[in-house]
Amino acid sequence: MSDWEFGLLDSSALGLLGGVLGALVLASVIAWILGRKMGATSTIRNLKQRINAWWLMVALIGAVLAAGETLTILLFLVLSLLALREFITISPTGRADHKALVWLVFILPPLHYWFLWEHWYGMFSVFIPVYAFLFLPARNALAGETKGFLQRAATIQWALMVCVYAISHAPALLQLPVAMELGREAAEGSAPGAGGATGAHLLLFLLIVVQGSDVLQYAWGKALGRHPIAPSVSPNKTWEGFIGGVLSATAIGAALWWITPFSPLMAAALALISCVMGFAGGLVMSAIKRDRGIKDFGSTIPGHGGIMDRLDSLCFAAPVFFHAVRFLYA
Amino acid sequence: MMTTAFPRRSLAKLIGAFTGARVLAAEGDSPPQLPEQAIYYANHSSHLDFLTIWAALPPDLQNRARPVAAKDYWGSGLRKIFAEQIFNAYLVDRHGASGPRRRRSHAGVSPKGQITGMSEVLAAGDSLIIFPEGTRGDGETIAEFHGGLYKLAQCHPEVPVVPVTLANLGRILPKGELIPVPHLSTVVFCAPIQLAAEESQQVFLTRARQILVECLAEHQAIARDAADDATSPGAPPRQDHP
Numbered sequence: 063m064s065d066w067e068f069g070l071l072d073s074s075a076l077g078l079l080g081g082v083l084g085a086l087v088l089a090s091v092i093a094w095i096l097g098r099k100m101g102a103t104s105t106i107r108n109l110k111q112r113i114n115a116w117w118l119m120v121a122l123i124g125a126v127l128a129a130g131e132t133l134t135i136l137l138f139l140v141l142s143l144l145a146l147r148e149f150i151t152i153s154p155t156g157r158a159d160h161k162a163l164v165w166l167v168f169i170l171p172p173l174h175y176w177f178l179w180e181h182w183y184g185m186f187s188v189f190i191p192v193y194a195f196l197f198l199p200a201r202n203a204l205a206g207e208t209k210g211f212l213q214r215a216a217t218i219q220w221a222l223m224v225c226v227y228a229i230s231h232a233p234a235l236l237q238l239p240v241a242m243e244l245g246r247e248a249a250e251g252s253a254p255g256a257g258g259a260t261g262a263h264l265l266l267f268l269l270i271v272v273q274g275s276d277v278l279q280y281a282w283g284k285a286l287g288r289h290p291i292a293p294s295v296s297p298n299k300t301w302e303g304f305i306g307g308v309l310s311a312t313a314i315g316a317a318l319w320w321i322t323p324f325s326p327l328m329a330a331a332l333a334l335i336s337c338v339m340g341f342a343g344g345l346v347m348s349a350i351k352r353d354r355g356i357k358d359f360g361s362t363i364p365g366h367g368g369i370m371d372r373l374d375s376l377c378f379a380a381p382v383f384f385h386a387v388r389f390l391y392a
Numbered sequence: 393m394m395t396t397a398f399p400r401r402s403l404a405k406l407i408g409a410f411t412g413a414r415v416l417a418a419e420g421d422s423p424p425q426l427p428e429q430a431i432y433y434a435n436h437s438s439h440l441d442f443l444t445i446w447a448a449l450p451p452d453l454q455n456r457a458r459p460v461a462a463k464d465y466w467g468s469g470l471r472k473i474f475a476e477q478i479f480n481a482y483l484v485d486r487h488g489a490s491g492p493r494r495r496r497s498h499a500g501v502s503p504k505g506q507i508t509g510m511s512e513v514l515a516a517g518d519s520l521i522i523f524p525e526g527t528r529g530d531g532e533t534i535a536e537f538h539g540g541l542y543k544l545a546q547c548h549p550e551v552p553v554v555p556v557t558l559a560n561l562g563r564i565l566p567k568g569e570l571i572p573v574p575h576l577s578t579v580v581f582c583a584p585i586q587l588a589a590e591e592s593q594q595v596f597l598t599r600a601r602q603i604l605v606e607c608l609a610e611h612q613a614i615a616r617d618a619a620d621d622a623t624s625p626g627a628p629p630r631q632d633h634p
Contacts, residue, residue, distance in 0.1 A: 157569075160566055161569075164571050167573050167574065
């Protein structure tokens with residue numbers, strides 16, 4: 063189908079991005095019409111801000127994929143660092159944790175992403191859950207402050223797992239095709255970009271399905287939402303929104319089977335798993351925000367909140383999608 | 393001696409981005425309305441404090457705002473160039489005499505000469521950024537104020553005194569640490585206060601400090617004890633470390 067490529071983008075990936083842009087044009091037009099009809103209410107303003115931010119995010123993803131795997135990995139490293147900053151801001155850490163935080167922010171994430179860039183799968187998968195997990199509390203204990211130690215140490219681990227380890231499984235999809243085509247052994251240490259356009263297809267599939275599920279859950283919930291799933295955590299998450307959003311996003315995933323190595327049925331199943339995980343991620347982050355007494359993690363993305371408010375679903379979906387595909391196809 | 397506007401603006405943006413500074417007015421979330429000339433005073437927990445306030449000011453006010461910085465830290469080498477050339481800082485000698493560094497002695501004391509100097513800056517029409525605690529604290533409590541703020545307000549009743557609350561900067565670069573760790577911080581510009589007729593130094597300083605204490609409690613509550621926030625019913629009480 064594709065005889066030319068632009069970085070990691072081939073003609074079908076461009077077609078897919080074109081489809082997303084079409085959806086954004088439609089959304090912008092609808093928002094504009096709603097704005098004309100209902101006036102500039104805060105809901106409309108927020109909707110427009112959200113859509114404008116989507117334009118930027120889609121452009122950014124398209125640009126880094128066109129530039130290749132290295133730049134895509136760098137983008138996700140930056141996203142991880144911004145997410146970490148939001149996370150440690152709401153953490154109960156203090157002065158005694160400063161040295162551990164320096165490791166947490168400046169040393170561990172770049173190392174982890176370097177292992178990812180090297181396609182060193184073994185190290186990529188154990189570095190944070192084993193080495194960083196054991197190292198960080200030890201470094202923190204040396205600082206000598208014992209009050210709230212477990213809570214502080216656990217929060218730091220959580221920040222690293224969620225903001226760095228989990229998110230990094232999205233760009234890790236780019237190298238998965240090597241293991242799928244040549245076997246896991248051959249994938250080890252392969253060159254950056256070796257996953258080619260198929261890797262970009264996997265990443266785009268996941269992003270479209272998971273982020274689409276977020277948007278659709280919001281839309282279904284706004285339209286039909288009556289019965290909250292966990293009212294004490296998030297009154298906006300309803301059964302109607304959840305079922306409608308997850309099913310329609312699963313349908314989108316199934317319809318995108320042609321871009322993936324999956325059969326239509328497998329594409330639907332993997333999309334369903336990703337959407338449910340994405341919902342779980344949103345719910346968990348809501349619980350954290352509710353406990354800390356904040357509405358958003360930050361204000362980096364106008365209309366959406368912080369980076370973590372946008373990536374909460376991806377955090378939970380990416381690792382499970384990655385391992386499901388690797389288990390079934392590599 | 394002054395660098396040109398463009399690099400200064402870029403630097404201000406860079407500082408704002410690094411400290412993740414959200415700039416708020418105490419009333420409402422809109423960008424604060426600030427007077428042309430002011431005495432800005434703030435709580436002090438980090439070397440980043442004056443940079444952050446400087447970066448948070450709109451460009452036209454920024455050019456004429458002079459942070460007051462301690463000569464013993466900012467007065468030599470690269471830091472001096474940084475402080476004087478870029479931020480147009482007004483360096484003061486916190487130890488009174490120009491003797492050897494005596495970190496523990498007379499920290500924050502405001503000898504007569506120092507107030508006269510700062511007063512001249514105000515008379516020239518520039519603004520001042522001062523930290524009346526005199527030294528950096530732990531970021532959670534605010535120490536008693538030294539008298540300089542009162543004396544400046546007394547000498548220049550025409551200049552509004554603007555309280556500025558800085559939250560979380562002490563977590564980015566706590567006292568005694570070398571490497572700043574990014575956190576999101578908040579800069580809150582509160583409504584200007586004025587020295588009332590016959591108001592004593594003690595009363596004025598207590599009032600000025602109290603504004604920062606309350607504002608800081610409000611903006612730091614997010615990170616500290618959200619458990620007893622009204623939005624989280626039934627959450628178990630948390631034991632925060634100090």
